[in-house]
Amino acid sequence: MDVIQKIEKQVKKNLMQSNILNKKEKILVALSGGKDSSTTVYLLKRFGYNIEGFHINLGLGNYSNKCLNSIKELCKILEIKLHIYSIQKEMGARMCYIRSAVQSKQKLKNCAVCGVIKKSIMNQEARRLNADKIATGHNLDDEVQTFLMNVFKGNPELSSNIGPITRNISDKKFIPRIKPLFYCLEKEIREYAKLKKLPFIPESCPCGIDSYRIQIRNFLKNVSEKEKRNLINNFKKIQKNMKKKETRQINYCENCGEPSRNEFCKKCQMLMK
Numbered sequence: 702m703d704v705i706q707k708i709e710k711q712v713k714k715n716l717m718q719s720n721i722l723n724k725k726e727k728i729l730v731a732l733s734g735g736k737d738s739s740t741t742v743y744l745l746k747r748f749g750y751n752i753e754g755f756h757i758n759l760g761l762g763n764y765s766n767k768c769l770n771s772i773k774e775l776c777k778i779l780e781i782k783l784h785i786y787s788i789q790k791e792m793g794a795r796m797c798y799i800r801s802a803v804q805s806k807q808k809l810k811n812c813a814v815c816g817v818i819k820k821s822i823m824n825q826e827a828r829r830l831n832a833d834k835i836a837t838g839h840n841l842d843d844e845v846q847t848f849l850m851n852v853f854k855g856n857p858e859l860s861s862n863i864g865p866i867t868r869n870i871s872d873k874k875f876i877p878r879i880k881p882l883f884y885c886l887e888k889e890i891r892e893y894a895k896l897k898k899l900p901f902i903p904e905s906c907p908c909g910i911d912s913y914r915i916q917i918r919n920f921l922k923n924v925s926e927k928e929k930r931n932l933i934n935n936f937k938k939i940q941k942n943m944k945k946k947e948t949r950q951i952n953y954c955e956n957c958g959e960p961s962r963n964e965f966c967k968k969c970q971m972l973m974k
Contacts, residue, residue, distance in 0.1 A: 708893045711884045712744050721866045721879045726833035728752045728879075729784075731823060732775070734768025736894040737838030739775055739901040741881050743894075745836060746779045752836070754783040755826065757819055760795030767902050774900040786826055788818075797908065803971050811908045814971065821959060821968040827876040839880040842887040845929050846917045848936055853917075861940060863933075872951055874960045886926055 702710070715721075722728060730742040732754045745752045754776045759765050769785070776783040789795050794802075800814045827835050844863055851859040867878040882890060894901055909915065921929070953959065954966035956973065965973065 704889050704892045705896055708740070708885055708889060709744065709747075712881050713748065715865050715884055716748070716881060721877075722750065722834050722836075724750055726751060727831060728834050728836050729755045729827045729830060729832035729876075730836045731838070732756045732772045732783075733838070734771045734902040735838065736891050736899070736901045736903070737840055737843075737882060737887070739771075739838075739899045740890050740894050740897075741836055741838045742775065742779065742781070743897065743899055744881060746781060752781055753830070753832075754781055755823070755830075755835075756783065756785050757822055758785055758787045758789075759797075759815070760787070760789045761797060761907065764902075764904070764907055771900045771902050778900070784826070784830060786822055791822075799972075800908070803974075806974050807971065809971070810912060811910075812912045812914065815908070817967045817971060821957075821966065824874070824876055825959065828874065832876060835876050835878045837878055837880055838882055840882045840885050840887050840890055841929055841933065842918070842921070844880075844883065845921060845924075845932055846914055848932065849917050849921070850913060860936070863936070863940070872960055874953070874958075884930075886929075 728745060728750055730738065730745060730752050732738045732742060733756070742752060742754060754772065756769065756772050758769055773783065788799070792799060796815055796818070799818070800811055803809060803814050823835060848857075848860045848863060851857050865880050865883040867880075951960050951962065952964075954961040954964075954969055956965055956969040959966045959968070961967075963970070
């Protein structure tokens with residue numbers, strides 16, 4: 702089986718077995734400009750789902766410009782609507798300035814700051830656009846990395862929502878997130894995107910140099926496909942017995958009104974300090 706057949710078979714099987722979406726739902730696909738999100742939106746379009754693209758422009762100079770141009774080209778080819786959220790326009794500053802302000806008061810890595818802000822924006826905007834689901838380009842390698850990061854940090858229970866669909870508490874303000882590429886290897890996604898000639902940016906975010914994920918990615922370089930699949934499959938067997946933080950009551954942030962386990966959501970906690 703060639704890589705095109707393999708990727709398409711894995712994604713179809715995931716969507717059918719996981720029962721994570723149907724063709725009547727409106728799916729907002731998070732587009733970064735990379736190979737994973739480009740492949741995700743291409744396959745969902747190919748399989749006939751009702752999709753629209755969504756991109757958060759972080760304002761990272763030439764890198765962000767290249768990402769945006771690539772995404773616009775892809776959406777034009779696929780004939781889908783693209784929504785663009787400008788961090789600078791909506792929040793008053795580019796991500797690098799927001800991040801620096803946060804880090805002047807808190808010891809947080811670049812990706813930690815950016816990730817919290819992007820997740821909050823994505824959820825708010827998906828709700829505003831009346832989307833039923835958010836689709837992201839997370840792949841098998843991403844999920845293995847996340848699980849090991851949580852284990853090494855001593856918090857394996859943080860992985861309790863790992864799966865083709867994020868298992869948050871059901872709440873009117875939570876838009877469920879799905880991962881069509883959950884069982885696909887990163888290297889095969891890259892090959893698929895190239896074979897299909899999909900527009901994407903090959904380089905990584907220039908601000909991710911201090912990411913703990915990069916260390917874990919390097920650690921997993923010599924781990925085989927079989928071992929990665931075994932790790933995820935065995936984890937899923939014990940997942941139901943894990944103590945999940947999602948059992949805690951969900952409140953709403955006193956500052957922005959978004960779902961939160963505490964008085965203030967993570968985004969507001971960062972920006973208000």
